[in-house]
Amino acid sequence: MESLLNVDGFMFAAAVTIALKLALVVVFFFTVPLGVGYMEHKGLAHMQDRLGPMEAGPHGTLQLVADGIKFLQKEDIVPAAADRWVYKLAPAVAMLPAMFILVTIPLGPGLFAENLDAGIFFALAISSVSVIGVLMGAWSSANKFSLMGGLRAAAQLIAYELPLVLGAAAVVLQVGSLSLVDIVEAQADFQLFDTIRIWFFLPHFVGLGLFYVASLAELNRPPFDMPIADSELIFGHMTEYTGLRYAFFMLTEYAGMVVLSALTAILFLGGWYPWPGFDFSIVPFGVAGAAVVGFAATIGKILALTFIMIWLRATFPRLREDQLQRMSWLVMIPLALLNIVVVAIIKVVA
Amino acid sequence: MTDTLPRTGATVMPGGPAEGMLIEVRDGDLSTQDMNLNIGPQHPATHGVLRVVVDLDGEKIVRATPVIGYMHRGFEKLAEARDYRQIMALVNRHDWLSAFCNEIGVAIAVERMMGLEVPERAEWIRVIMAEWNRVLNHLMFVASFGLELGAITPVFFAFREREDIQHLMESATGGRLHFSYTRVGGLKEDLPRGFLAASAQMTKTIRVRVDEYRDLLTGNEIFQARTKGVGVLPPDVAIDFGVTGPTLHATGVPEDARVTEPYGVYGQLDVPVPTYTSGDSYDRFMVLLERIDASCHIIDQALGRITAGPINQKLPKVVKAPEGEIYVRTENPLGQCGYYLVSDGKKNPWRLKMRTPSFSNVQMVPYLLEGALLSDMIAVLGSVFFVVGDVDR
Numbered sequence: 001m002e003s004l005l006n007v008d009g010f011m012f013a014a015a016v017t018i019a020l021k022l023a024l025v026v027v028f029f030f031t032v033p034l035g036v037g038y039m040e041h042k043g044l045a046h047m048q049d050r051l052g053p054m055e056a057g058p059h060g061t062l063q064l065v066a067d068g069i070k071f072l073q074k075e076d077i078v079p080a081a082a083d084r085w086v087y088k089l090a091p092a093v094a095m096l097p098a099m100f101i102l103v104t105i106p107l108g109p110g111l112f113a114e115n116l117d118a119g120i121f122f123a124l125a126i127s128s129v130s131v132i133g134v135l136m137g138a139w140s141s142a143n144k145f146s147l148m149g150g151l152r153a154a155a156q157l158i159a160y161e162l163p164l165v166l167g168a169a170a171v172v173l174q175v176g177s178l179s180l181v182d183i184v185e186a187q188a189d190f191q192l193f194d195t196i197r198i199w200f201f202l203p204h205f206v207g208l209g210l211f212y213v214a215s216l217a218e219l220n221r222p223p224f225d226m227p228i229a230d231s232e233l234i235f236g237h238m239t240e241y242t243g244l245r246y247a248f249f250m251l252t253e254y255a256g257m258v259v260l261s262a263l264t265a266i267l268f269l270g271g272w273y274p275w276p277g278f279d280f281s282i283v284p285f286g287v288a289g290a291a292v293v294g295f296a297a298t299i300g301k302i303l304a305l306t307f308i309m310i311w312l313r314a315t316f317p318r319l320r321e322d323q324l325q326r327m328s329w330l331v332m333i334p335l336a337l338l339n340i341v342v343v344a345i346i347k348v349v350a
Numbered sequence: 351m352t353d354t355l356p357r358t359g360a361t362v363m364p365g366g367p368a369e370g371m372l373i374e375v376r377d378g379d380l381s382t383q384d385m386n387l388n389i390g391p392q393h394p395a396t397h398g399v400l401r402v403v404v405d406l407d408g409e410k411i412v413r414a415t416p417v418i419g420y421m422h423r424g425f426e427k428l429a430e431a432r433d434y435r436q437i438m439a440l441v442n443r444h445d446w447l448s449a450f451c452n453e454i455g456v457a458i459a460v461e462r463m464m465g466l467e468v469p470e471r472a473e474w475i476r477v478i479m480a481e482w483n484r485v486l487n488h489l490m491f492v493a494s495f496g497l498e499l500g501a502i503t504p505v506f507f508a509f510r511e512r513e514d515i516q517h518l519m520e521s522a523t524g525g526r527l528h529f530s531y532t533r534v535g536g537l538k539e540d541l542p543r544g545f546l547a548a549s550a551q552m553t554k555t556i557r558v559r560v561d562e563y564r565d566l567l568t569g570n571e572i573f574q575a576r577t578k579g580v581g582v583l584p585p586d587v588a589i590d591f592g593v594t595g596p597t598l599h600a601t602g603v604p605e606d607a608r609v610t611e612p613y614g615v616y617g618q619l620d621v622p623v624p625t626y627t628s629g630d631s632y633d634r635f636m637v638l639l640e641r642i643d644a645s646c647h648i649i650d651q652a653l654g655r656i657t658a659g660p661i662n663q664k665l666p667k668v669v670k671a672p673e674g675e676i677y678v679r680t681e682n683p684l685g686q687c688g689y690y691l692v693s694d695g696k697k698n699p700w701r702l703k704m705r706t707p708s709f710s711n712v713q714m715v716p717y718l719l720e721g722a723l724l725s726d727m728i729a730v731l732g733s734v735f736f737v738v739g740d741v742d743r
Contacts, residue, residue: 048506148409148724222500223572226644231498233729236394242463315566317573320725321409 002087003112021113025040025102026140030102033254034064036306040254043307047314067247074243081142082240090140091241091248094133097126098255100276105262106181108272108286108294119180120168123263124161127218131157134227140235149236153220153227158326160217160224166336167211170343171200171267180263184271188278197277199270206339208268210332215260217324219253221309222318224324261305265298269305272298280333384412389727391420398738402715404727411727416712417634420740428433429702434460434534434669437702441689442528444706445740449525449682450483451682452531456702458613459678459691460534463671466663472536473615474656478549479519479531481645481652485556486515487594487683488642495635495732499576504566511559516547535663539592541623544598550653560642564589569637577632581718581730584629592710595685597734602713607681621653631733638735668697684708684735 005021007013009105045052053060078087104119106112116122131153138150162228172178175186187199217224220236226234238249269275272294280290319327390401405412409675425444429437434456441456442449454476461468463587468476493508521542523531531538565571583593585601591707598605606623607617624640626633671693685707692701711734718730 044502044695048503049510050506144385223499226725229500231500232725259613314503315570317496317503317567317570317576318725319572320723321576322723 003110003115005111005113021103025099025113028107029099029102029255030251032258032302033251036303037064037254039303039307040310040313043310044168044314047311059103064148068122071243071247076245077240077242079142079240083140083142086136086140087240088245090133090137091236091245091252092133093136094130094170095248095255096324097129097133097254098103098252098259099214100126101259101263103293104180104343105259106184106266106271107262107298108291110294111291112181115179115181118178120172120263120267121158121178123180124165126170127220127259128157128161128255129149129261133252134237137241140287141237141240143240145233146234146239148238149229149233149239152233155321156217156220156224156227156324159325160214160332163210163217163328163332165334166333167207167214167341168263170207170336170340171204173198173340174204175342175345180266180271184273187270188273191274199268199273199276204268204339206335206341207343208264208322210336210339212308213272214328214332216309216312219242219256219259219260219309221253223311223319225318226324229318257306257309258302261302261309262298264305269301365424370403377587390417394699398716400712400717400731400736400738402727402731404719404724406724407652409724411719411722411724414716414727416715417618418709418712418738418741419651421738423739423743426702426704430698430700434671434699435695437699439528439530441704442530443739443741445682445684445687445708445737446527447484447487447737448683448687448740449527450479450519450523450529450531451680452528454480454614455678455680455682455687455689456537456691457532459676459689460669460671462675462678463676463691463693464508464534464669466535466665467662468536468614469490469660470615470657471540471659472661472703473709474652475522475541475617475661476532477619478649479522480528480550480655481649482515482519483529484645484683485642486512488638488645489515491564491638491732491735492635498728498732499573501567501570501573502628504563505522507559507562509564511556514552514555518545518552521545521548524642533662534663534669537661537692540661546656547655549649553649556646557643560639563639568632568639574632576725577729577733579732580631580632580726581626581722581733582628582630583714583718585715588714590628592683593712594710595715595735596641596709597634597685597711599623599641600633600637602627607686611679613678613680615652618655619648622647631729634733634735651658670695670697671699679705682707684737685711704741704743706740708736708738709743711736712741 005017007017007020038061041052041060053063056066057061059173078084101123102115104123106114106115124181134153135150138146138153171183175183177183189199190198192203194200213345228238233239236244241249263270274293280293283289288324374530384405384407387404387406388401389404391399401417401420402414403417404414425440429440432440437456438453439453445452470544488506489512493505496504511606519529520526522545523529523538545681583597583601585603588601594605602625604623604625606621607613608621609623622644623645624637627638673693673695675690675692678689679686687707688705690703690705691699694700713732715731718734719727722730
């Protein structure tokens with residue numbers, strides 16, 4: 001499938017295409033996470049019997065914009081003992097991978113920047129780069145709390161990258177392609193036992209569970225937020241950061257939520273299809289209409305998945321680091337391997 | 351400090367990873383050093399300004415030393431320059447979460463020295479207020495314990511209930527935190543109209559809400575994994591350290607001053623003392639929840655038996671305790687609070703020694719933390735109930 005964003009037919013078409021794609025990726029990166037952040041403010045508040053932000057904008061909708069402006073005005077403090085360059089670079093290293101992943105993510109039919117043949121591989125590989133930024137920030141802060149947070153984050157990444165990748169690998173095995181667009185298209189036609197049209201969440205329910213739990217751990221979201229455990233480690237690797245650099249770390253977290261929810265939606269929940277086997281040719285206004293409907297479906301799924309993350313945050317206490325490791329190595333990874341074996345056998349036999 | 355490995359010359363690092371993983375240390379090849387970490391006095395987990403200096407081997411605590419005194423305000427010395435009416439406002443403040451319970455301790459000490467009889471209505475009101483204060487205090491610790499384990503919702507629920515109870519107590523006393531409602535020989539003033547009915551309604555509400563906390567926290571598997579078997583306190587050690595209150599009850603010792611040495615009208619009431627057996631963080635938390643129910647039970651009894659009548663003794667303008675000394679202990683929300691009052695017959699005490707429960711409870715922190723993980727430190731500190739002002743005084 002070709003990207004709708006490819007423009008053609010005049011002199012600087014290639015340059016315009018790239019500029020257009022870049023602009024859309026950046027706009028998406030800076031707006032949707034804010035929406036999720038607002039949902040977190042309000043969702044948590046209502047679950048906890050309070051109102052949440054009410055002052056900035058109607059019903060507090062502009063709270064995060066106000067926060068952003070506030071962060072902009074804050075002094076950028078670098079601790080005296082910090083490794084200055086590494087310290088300053090760390091938020092960018094943590095943030096950029098989340099933006100790069102967006103390049104491959106299809107949000108609607110034809111609505112993606114680049115359909116990489118190795119899409120899922122690229123997305124998962126680059127999402128792990130983010131932890132380097134966390135480690136850089138942790139190490140260079142010259143703060144023991146930061147350091148412990150960074151080490152916890154690294155240990156957590158190693159433990160949870162495996163179930164994440166293995167959960168996705170089972171889907172890839174079934175589809176026979178690493179391209180995210182192909183995976184979505186495969187789900188549109190997939191029929192369980194050749195009768196029921198259903199997305200992969202049913203046949204791959206084990207993979208879905210593993211992938212979602214592992215992505216929570218990878219994002220340091222509760223109940224797996226040990227690296228930033230505020231009652232133990234102050235704020236983990238972000239302890240010393242102020243102002244805009246701190247805001248970048250926070251934006252990374254919310255962008256990560258969006259990106260990994262999008263991947264979950266694409267791998268298991270049929271991507272841009274509102275329901276299995278939806279015929280996009282019935283949508284008026286041709287490809288543009290189809291793109292809009294697809295985009296709405298994807299965003300809806302992303303918001304639903306991030307809402308569950310918020311819900312979990314309101315419900316669960318935090319696990320302990322050793323309990324988390326035990327859960328990964330003794331339960332999730334064996335389960336993920338078993339899942340792959342079962343999928344492979346079914347693929348070969350059926 | 352070191353054991354010998356089966357292999358010659360190799361030593362075992364004590365306090366290495368828990369499950370028998372051995373780190374070989376040959377001289378000069380590999381040496382690891384414990385990290386020294388100052389947790390507090392400004393740290394989100396130590397509610398207040400307790401400072402704990404821990405030596406860490408990885409995430410494991412080798413040694414923990416609580417450093418107290420950041421909030422020393424010299425209450426015992428201040429009391430020597432105040433008359434008894436003023437002391438009521440002073441003892442409010444050493445344990446700010448149990449203000450009313452502190453007040454009645456001092457009042458009872460002075461009344462016993464003077465041989466005063468407190469009017470019956472005042473005694474019943476004191477019981478009701480003291481138990482409401484206990485519920486307030488316990489709600490606070492239920493909330494903060496959840497928060498420290500990373501569960502952010504209970505704190506908002508508990509503060510909703512706290513707000514309601516504070517409104518109730520404010521209607522009678524005029525204060526939300528420092529009530530200053532007790533006077534020697536009785537109370538400041540009578541209850542406002544509708545207080546008793548509102549109290550009866552509130553005990554019903556609180557019972558329902560406590561069940562909500564049970565649903566939210568104690569049944570949660572992560573909560574259990576974080577607290578069961580963590581910070582286990584044997585009963586004999588607890589008694590040696592002078593630990594009292596819910597922390598002691600969790601070890602299975604049902605010592606409660608309201609039962610063993612009743613003061614006021616507690617002797618006429620059925621006072622349930624919930625106890626558990628294992629003495630870990632989970633049991634301490636469960637005791638706390640059940641004590642909220644128990645307090646509601648006591649309030650209901652008191653509401654049924656309160657009589658009309660005066661609420662104060664006629665006393666001279668300046669109250670003077672006769673020459674002598676007395677020790678009075680009361681069951682405060684966090685444990686037993688004792689006042690040792692020595693008077694030389696003047697309007698101020700010659701000496702007022704406070705024995706506060708938080709101080710004794712904090713003594714146990716090094717014992718409980720040794721060998722625990724850093725994350726367990728939070729579960730332990732949150733469940734060895736203390737208020738830093740009550741430690742430092």
